[in-house]
Amino acid sequence: MYGDRGIALIAHEDQWARCAHQHTVLLPGGGIGLDWTPVPSPRQSRWDAESEQCGPSEKKADPPCASGIAHDRWCRTWHTRPLDGMVEATTRKDAPIANCPGALRHPSGVAIDTLDRLYVAESAGHAVMIADLWSGRVIRRVPMRGRPVDLVEHGVDGKPGVLVLTRSPNRIVAVDGRAERCATIRPLRRPCAHPSMKPTRITLLSGRVVVLWRGDGTAIVADDAGKELLEDPAASDIEGTPEGLLVVALAPGDPFRRFSEREDSLIEDEPLAAADYDGGAVTVDPNGRVVYTTSAAPRTTQGPKTRHAREGVVTTYRLDSGVYRTRWGRVFVDACLPTGTGLTIRVLTTDEDEVVDPLPPSTPARGIPRVRSPEETPPLPSSSAMKDTNPLPVVPRGAVGALAAVDPIVTGTEWATYETGVAAPPGRYLWLQLVLTGTERTSPRVRAVRVERPGHALLSTLPRLFSSVDEQADFLHRYLMAAEGMLHDLDTAAAERRILVDPFTTPDEFLPWLASFAGIVLDDRWSEDARRELLAEVYQLFARRGTIGMLERMLRLYLGRDARIVERWRLRGLGGGILGFDPTDRLYSPTVAGTTVKAGMLGHFTIGGEHPDTSSYKRLAHRFTVLVPGCLSTEQRDVVDDLIRVHKPSHTLGDVCELGDGMPVGRLRLGLTAFVAPPPGRSVSVMGRARLGQGSTVGAPTLGSRVSGTRLGGVRVG
Structure with a gap:
């Protein structure tokens, strides 16, 4: 359903295979295109496909030796x-x-x-x-x-x-x-x-x-x-x-x-x-x-x-609206039309249940799938009646259509949605004939076709005088189709506007607009999924701005893995025991928490602490380190630095420590810098081609030693 209207859809390869084809093929990725023939090059050598593989001593005139x-x-x-x-x-x-x-x-x-x-x-x-x-x-x-x-x-x-x-x-x-x-x-x-x-x-x-x-x-x-x-x-x-x-x-x-x-x-x-x-x-x-x-x-x-082929024709089987005297609406075509190619559509409607002089069935030139129950395929149109129809050009769909629920089935820069109207009298049944034109090097591709059934209902809102005559009603229906289609898309978008304000359903091009509600500018270096998750949590996150939890969550959204923030003062530890004065002959013994004790005889010493000219406050207070598992690329390091600079408290200083894939010797702290066991499917590396400690395993399982002979120690390696 498309709002208050139904949709007749042709998209599956089984549906395309039931259509009548002339110089067209089914594409491996789905849809249809123009038929083609291979262009052989002058052979570099002549050979016999039945010839055996040649051995090192049985060279023939010019045979291809099968290699690997x-x-x-x-x-x-x-x-x-x-x-x-x-x-x-x-x-x-x-x-x-x-x-x-x-x-x-x-x-x-x-x-x-x-x-x-x-x-x-x-x-x-x-x-x-x-x-x-x-x-x-x-x-x-x-x-x-x-x-x-x-x-x-x-x-x-x-x-x-x-x-x-x-x-x-x-x-x-x-x-x-x-x-x-x-x-x-x-x-x-x-x-x-x-x-x-x-x-x-x-x-x-x-x-x-x-x-x-x-x-x-x-x-x-x-x-x-x-x-x-x-x-x-x-x-x-x-x-x-x-x-x-x-x-x-x-x-x-x-x-x-x-x-x-x-x-x-x-x-x-x-x-x-x-x-x-x-x-x-x-x-x-x-x-x-x-x-x-x-x-x-x-x-x-x-x-x-x-x-x-320069031209190909695909004629669909009969589409049924289920109601007689149906006025069909717009036709949407998901297609790729390179330069030099084109697409036109012929339409035929009728209320007759029986088809006289039906078009003979024809299969695609290539890519014929196995059609289940071919006898259930609806009939093809009358060949004489289809010849009397006029081709309708297709035009690119406007930007308003991107907001509607009838978005393209396929996405990509080369694919676009084109539309036209059904310029035909009312009828329960409808046939479409797609005429594809191209060049020897390029071919148009059509992935899906959709038709509104029924079309707009503006005629019912006008006085009966405007629709009492069929010819006048048909003209007025087609005349209002373009304007009504735009209004219908806007109404559908307004009714479904919750899709636009939901970070997980809004189109990608609307993410900056949605971020402006929170007064933030999205970073294009973030992935699309990360930006959507950020918008979903932006109000809760900014309510805790400047906290460890907020900054860790921001890093998690961008990196896709947890990053730990450690404040320096938590790792200050205790110093060792010093007996007597230090080697520099200072007048003061070591200190604990800034307390100094004058000492001039053996035995006066303090356990832990620092020298008087080095304050733990200066080294540790208001400083933190971000521990990131794994290694960061240059772009990731720049983004992490920007996140720390923007979202940290203004009176603090922070730096980043990349932990790599292994356990760094000398700075191993369980739960912070230790990550036991490699991830599943970890690859092995060769000595000399890998950095030790960067996710590499030296060597590989190979054949072990085995005992040969009858005396002890007779071991052969390999």
């Missing part, structure tokens, strides 16, 4: 060179920085687990080599019964490890980095009707195993149970992510295909250009970029490489 590529936690790219028998690491500057030790027998796959152990599948050696990246040494070589061709990082019974894809026999083997042998074996089923296909690549898509099979003149991507997901004869490698993104690398020169998994179906997105791809391997780095191998250093993809 992976990333570690330092964003280094590790890739194999099968013909050279080595694994090489490069940085973002494409400069090799490290090589895996040992000569490898045709390394075809590589993976890195969470403990930074490198796994390499040696196809010709029938083994998996495991190396420690920290120490730069080979831990072991696990022999395999079959020929390992690829592997993927995956935990084994909660322990870091990999899944290895082998041939002869075709199976998936789980290898633990600490185990001497294979752990478990998963069954691997070949896709139906393809008896001669061989497994080539393995990956994880949303947590499930996906395998690339090649043979019979084609290539099929299927899960480990043999269920086919897609087919492409030129597929050379696959890579999946936990978020449901599947990247399919094709032959050299062809762009990479992208798919998003939603509800057991794959929706294809625009392919990515991959210049100089050598047919080796593809992966997705921790930043979400697609990286692939070349004859030199690995590269990232260069963006979409497609040619869009």
Whole structure:
């Protein structure tokens, strides 16, 4: 409901799939756009998709040797060179920085687990080599019964490890980095009707195993149970992510295909250009970029490489208001219209229950989901009647609309809400036809469409004379629609004005206005959530301004963690015992609380206190320290300093002490500067690459010592 009016909504992919499509596709993120076709580049080399992986001694005319590529936690790219028998690491500057030790027998796959152990599948050696990246040494070589061709990082019974894809026999083997042998074996089923296909690549898509099979003149991507997901004869490698993104690398020169998994179906997105791809391997780095191998250093993809259709049409199914002779209201469209693109809307209304000459149904060109109960889809409009309608342009919605309850479904700088009116006679049923126009490089995107049902009721407030004739009533209804829409949005905002004065529901742009009620200016360096929480507590906080509790709460709102304020005089302590005069031959012995005692003989001394020229009042009174757990960035330190300067009592002095992640030696005070146990999921670091005491753990669990031989002391390390 939108105030006193209902809303007919089309936003879900199931709803868009039931519409009639012409040169349009369903987008992976939701909504519709113009259809596209990939633009292939001139191939750098010709190769046969059915060719076997080449070994070190069986070079063919120009075959792509399947290689491996992976990333570690330092964003280094590790890739194999099968013909050279080595694994090489490069940085973002494409400069090799490290090589895996040992000569490898045709390394075809590589993976890195969470403990930074490198796994390499040696196809010709029938083994998996495991190396420690920290120490730069080979831990072991696990022999395999079959020929390992690829592997993927995956935990084994909660322990870091990999899944290895082998041939002869075709199976998936789980290898633990600490185990001497294979752990478990998963069954691997070949896709139906393809008896001669061989497994080539393995990956994880949303947590499930996906395998690339090649043979019979084609290539099929299927899960480990043999269920086919897609087919492409030129597929050379696959890579999946936990978020449901599947990247399919094709032959050299062809762009990479992208798919998003939603509800057991794959929706294809625009392919990515991959210049100089050598047919080796593809992966997705921790930043979400697609990286692939070349004859030199690995590269990232260069963006979409497609040619869009110039025009596309989407015709909705029948929308029902439930009441005959309904005058429909405004149409709201959440869309992204880049420069050079456009959107127009045709509308058709009727009171007839039966549709004569219905538009033939047509599915989207790409991204077709599984439609449940397609027979329940409402009918499409009459093709002849829809041709007689006039297109209506859409205009950006005014700023007043931001206050209404019909805000856009999607947010972002590229998305906006456009509106138009239903310029059609009254009718119970309504059809919309969206005409999208674009260029070869850009396409408009539409996420959702909403229609008011019914429209405004101003005609009922006017004398009957103005609405007695249908043609005159239709004109007057459309004429008043724009002005009434603005007034309706203002009325809705006024009725819901409590939303504007609530710090947790008001729009972000209204936060400074709401803060002006309390006479404060918000700091843009604060996060949006922190600013909202501050406004919710501002009156209670400023009533206690200048107190420890108020300042600690302000720091908690900004930092998101507790900061303790310690007054210096509470930590003054007691001094040690001094026997006789001090070494400077002063005339006075040490003092306690400013009391001095003249002493000139042995035994006259005072326990604790200070020298007479050093007053505890000068050192400790009206001074405090803010203890902040962890470390602060430069911006955070500036904000904390500003908070202390503005909200502390004017006669006091304060400073900030960053405690770091560990326990500082020499200033450990339980409950103040001590924080026992690291946070969950704390990462480990390498000696020489981390600051001791800044959240780092030196070393990592590795293979321990073991006793070999028959005599005591025969211990071999590693």
